[in-house]
Amino acid sequence: MKIIAYNINLSSQEKIDRILEHDADVYILPEIACKPRVSLPEGYQMEWTGNIPHKGLGVIWKPSVKVEVPKWFNPKLQYFLPLMIDGYLIIAAWPTTTEQNSPMKYPEIAMKALQEYSPYIKQFPTIISGDMNLYKGQSGESKKFSIQAICDFLKEMNVVSIYHEMTGETLGNESCATYYHQFKENQPFFIDYTFSSIPVKSFKIGEWDSDISDHVPQFIEI
Numbered sequence: 146m147k148i149i150a151y152n153i154n155l156s157s158q159e160k161i162d163r164i165l166e167h168d169a170d171v172y173i174l175p176e177i178a179c180k181p182r183v184s185l186p187e188g189y190q191m192e193w194t195g196n197i198p199h200k201g202l203g204v205i206w207k208p209s210v211k212v213e214v215p216k217w218f219n220p221k222l223q224y225f226l227p228l229m230i231d232g233y234l235i236i237a238a239w240p241t242t243t244e245q246n247s248p249m250k251y252p253e254i255a256m257k258a259l260q261e262y263s264p265y266i267k268q269f270p271t272i273i274s275g276d277m278n279l280y281k282g283q284s285g286e287s288k289k290f291s292i293q294a295i296c297d298f299l300k301e302m303n304v305v306s307i308y309h310e311m312t313g314e315t316l317g318n319e320s321c322a323t324y325y326h327q328f329k330e331n332q333p334f335f336i337d338y339t340f341s342s343i344p345v346k347s348f349k350i351g352e353w354d355s356d357i358s359d360h361v362p363q364f365i366e367i
Contacts, residue, residue: 146170146210146231150339151351151362152239152276152324153177156199158184160357165189169364170207171230175239175276177203194226202226202239202275217265221245225258227265233343233367234265238275250285251278256295266342267302272367274339276324276360281317292316296340304342307365311348321350324360343367 150173153160161183164172177183179198180191188208195201202224206212213229223245226237240254249257255277259266266273279292288294293316296306314320322333337360339348344367351362 146233146367148173148235148272148274148365148367149362150174150237150274150276150337150365152337152358152360154358154360156182161185163357164362165205167364170210171235172203172205173235173237173275174203174205175224175237176200179203192226192228194220194223196223196243196245202237202241204228204235204237206230215265217262219261222258222261224254225262227262229269232270234269234271236262236266236271236273238273238277240278250290251283252286252290252292252295255279256290256298259295259298263298263302266299266304270343271302271304272339272341272343272365273299273304274363274365276336277338278336279338280334280336299340302342304340307339307341307345307348308350322353322361323350323363325353325355326359328355328359337361337363339363339365341365341367 147169148171149169152175156178191205193203224239224241240251319335323337324334326332346366349364353361
């Protein structure tokens with residue numbers, strides 16, 4: 146199974162068509178528009194969550210992929226979308242501040258969602274991927290709520306950051322970026338992650354294409 150996770154910034158059909166050319170089985174796409182505003186190839190399907198029609202969290206998959214939205218999905222956790230895909234638990238992630246969860250900061254939003262879904266993360270082979278909006282030293286982090294605390298929490302369930310496992314790099318000392326703030330090359334951050342309890346065949350951080358996004362894609366194969 147090939148998965149692409151890519152925050153596409155401002156959603157457009159042209160961007161979506163270009164991304165689908167990668168021929169992945171599953172696409173995790175933060176900031177994509179809702180289903181009525183997206184045209185997909187024949188047989189492709191999409192699940193979407195959010196409260197702004199032009200900017201939510203979507204997952205697109207090929208006709209050959211079997212996907213089920215679990216009954217325990219909590220729609221109040223709007224920007225964490227769990228899907229059962231071919232026997233795996235895939236959680237699309239994009240912790241986002243909304244009227245419903247304000248004044249929580251990104252680290253707290255992410256941790257509380259992962260804590261709620263932890264019984265299922267323990268139960269199923271799991272991948273959590275997307276734009277986590279988290280980096281070491283960011284505003285709003287604390288000992289209880291931070292990317293370090295989240296990594297430690299997930300590691301207790303044998304779910305680890307694939308990038309850091311593969312490179313041996315530590316949080317906050319990544320040699321590449323996944324996001325360029327305001328499209329500025331001199332403002333790089335590492336905020337997109339893939340966590341997995343599943344052995345991966347390959348994992349790659351893609352090149353930055355400023356015509357598509359201020360983020361870069363993640364390519365995962367299991």
